[in-house]
Amino acid sequence: MISAGEFRNGVTIEYENNLYQIIEFQHVKPGKGAAFVRCKIKNIKTGSVLEKTFRPNEKMPKAHIERKDMQYLYADGELYHFMDVNTYDQIALNASSIGDNLKFVKENEMVKVLSHQGNVFDIEPPLSVELKITDTEPGLKGDTATGATKAAIVETGARVMVPLFIEQGEVIRIDTRTGEYTGRA
Structure with a gap:
């Protein structure tokens, strides 16, 4: 059992016969009244996110994943x-x-x-992967605008936004959590 006062990001709990992962939590102590814990919890099976408020001494089972x-x-x-x-x-x-x-x-x-x-x-998936670009528009000489990007297709078929200087056939590093280009491999 875990009390709401012990909530941390990433903790998985059983609540209302479902599994939820705590995405965000905030301990709130108002000037008047009792303290409470406000948190965003994500249903692991459906992916829906709820905002809930708990008393700090409220207990629920901790799910073992x-x-x-x-x-x-x-x-x-x-x-x-x-x-x-x-x-x-x-x-x-x-x-x-x-x-x-x-x-x-x-x-x-x-x-x-x-x-x-x-x-x-x-x-x-792994936090970071290295994939080869199979299709992208060629970079033009002089295309050096800061922060400008273009679409590219990687070997798994996923679409990623990459800087203008990246060419077809290059291997790039991608953060799988955000789906963003992080650099050349």
């Missing part, structure tokens, strides 16, 4: 296949349970598979 390293093997229609590199056990997950989390992940790369009580509900 298991994170397991697995290798992304391949996509087969609506199913994505993963393998545990230690036991060689394979699992297949629906595209609906994964969402856009694999748009920057190539085949045979390692990801974290998240589960609660044996039920897999999400995939965490």
Whole structure:
């Protein structure tokens, strides 16, 4: 059990028969009245975000989320296949349970598979990946405007905004949390 006064970003709780992750929290002590905790919580399965207010001594069960390293093997229609590199056990997950989390992940790369009580509900890609640009407009000589960007397609098929000087065939680094270009590889 965890009390609302012990909330921290990233903590996962069971609340109203659902799993929620705390995105933001704020301890508030008004001039009059009792203190309270205002927080934004994200439903892990649906992705919806709620704003809730709790009393600091309110207790709820802390959810244990298991994170397991697995290798992304391949996509087969609506199913994505993963393998545990230690036991060689394979699992297949629906595209609906994964969402856009694999748009920057190539085949045979390692990801974290998240589960609660044996039920897999999400995939965490690596924080940063290096991908080759397969299609982008050529940079023109003199295109050096500060902060100007253009669209590029990487080898996984995802679309990324890159600086004007980046050419087709280059390998770039991408932050998977934001989907932004972070530099050349």
